[in-house]
Amino acid sequence: MRLTQTAEYALRAMAYMANLPEGAAIRARDLAVPTAIPPHYLSKLMRHLVVAGLIHSQKGHGGGFALARPLDQITLEAVLAAANVSLVLGDCAFGWHQCNATKPCPLHNAWTRLQTATTHWARHTTLADLRGADLSVFEDRMGISLTGEVRKADASTP
Amino acid sequence: MRLTQTAEYALRAMAYMANLPEGAAIRARDLAVPTAIPPHYLSKLMRHLVVAGLIHSQKGHGGGFALARPLDQITLEAVLAAANVSLVLGDCAFGWHQCNATKPCPLHNAWTRLQTATTHWARHTTLADLRGADLSVFEDRMGISLTGEVRKADASTP
DNA sequence: CTTTCAATGGACGCAATTGTCCATTAACAT
DNA sequence: ATGTTAATGGACAATTGCGTCCATTGAAAG
Incomplete structure (x- = not known):
């Protein structure tokens, strides 16, 4: 198990996209x-999310990325998996081949x-x-204006 | 938050020592x-555990490492801290300065x-x-004999 | 068809983590 | 005192993760 920097980036990116207007x-x-x-x-990183089927x-011209599924059908587990991050370190923290409840390694239960909790x-x-959290929060924090840069994917550009 | 390889090593080492005879x-x-x-x-790694006060x-001749406190007074939190591993990634996953319940970043609650769970x-x-898990489990898995190599710290060597 | 735009992919540089080697220091035994 | 033992500490090599740069591909606009 390893929550890397990349994993955090992936979560940030998807969390931000989740707060965009529908289909944007x-x-x-x-x-x-x-x-x-x-x-x-x-x-x-975005490419990984694409091949994982989470975004399009x-x-x-006029391109970009958009979520490929409804919000409630994209789990953080899927996002982390796309970023090559596994919450599972292996079968056993000791690296044993067969480590189960009947013959556990010292760390098995803990x-x-x-x-279980993280998964x-x-x-x-x-x-x-x-x-x-609406996007104005981002603007407040980063000191930028985003409204002009967020566009609809299928919107007719004037 | 980052459960590194070193963190896993630290947990393994301490878990093994926890299964040694009292004071060994x-x-x-x-x-x-x-x-x-x-x-x-x-x-x-052991040095880190020493300076953290978890082991002696x-x-x-006849030296080695031994736990410095009773088993129930050594938390995994302390072990991880000794290995320079923090389960806390930062105040906010987005890196914001002020991120609280009233004005949260998108990831704040999750x-x-x-x-909370990991801490x-x-x-x-x-x-x-x-x-x-008694030490015979280790012997089975690793195919080695440990009994001859585990010694009491204060035991009189014949 | 040409231009412009944005994702894609490969190559590379940098930094941190991980892993190895060796000389030194401290404690015990003879 | 001398030799053996095992932790200590510094230096160094290898690996991995992180980040940057640039040429290419595909798509829309003019």
Whole structure:
């Protein structure tokens, strides 16, 4: 189990997108600013989220990224998995091949408890749970204006 | 929050020592084998545990490491802290300066839930909870004999 | 068709973590 | 005193994670 920097970035990016208007698309660099993620690094990360099927990507003029599913159908577990982060360290903290309840390693029970808690959290928390903070909060904190840069994916651009 | 490799090593080492006979001492290299921790790396790690006051160290002939406190007075939180591992990632997953319940970042609530669960686990799990698996389990798994190498710290060597 | 825009992919540099080696120091035994 | 033992500490190498740069591809606009 390892919550890396990349994992945190992935959660930030998806949490931000969860607070965009329904079906809205956003460019990587517009997403990088309010989430304080290094732009080029974010691009790589977004690709992972795309191949995992969590978001869609659109190239060229008017392109960007948009969520591929309803908010309540994207779990944090899926997001972390897409970022190559596993909350599961392995079968056993001691690296034993067969470590079960009948013949446990010293850490088995304690490890299982933590494992259960974190897995439950990741599996039952969805992007729908990350809503509520409207984007003005971001503007307040980062000192930028986002409204002009958030565009509808299928919106007719005047 | 980051459960690193080093953190896992620290937990392994302490979990193993928790299953030694009361007050027993063990050499670093004898500890390295059954826990599958790189010997030299373990030595460094043990030093951290010493300065944190969790274990005692004895140099020279008949020396080794022994727990410095009763099992139920050594929490996993203390072990992880000694290994320079903090379960707390920061005040806010978004890196905001002021992120609280009234003006939360999108991840605030979800993040707090995970934080609470892991902290509670680390704080309320002690080495006493890691007992039960006797050392024969280690021998079975690793294919080694430990009995001859585990010695009492104050035992009179014949 | 040409231009512009934004994602994509590969290569590379940097930093932290992890892992190894060796000389030194301290304690015990003979 | 001398030798053996084991922790200590510093230096160093390897690996991994993090971050940047730039050329390419695909798509929309003119």
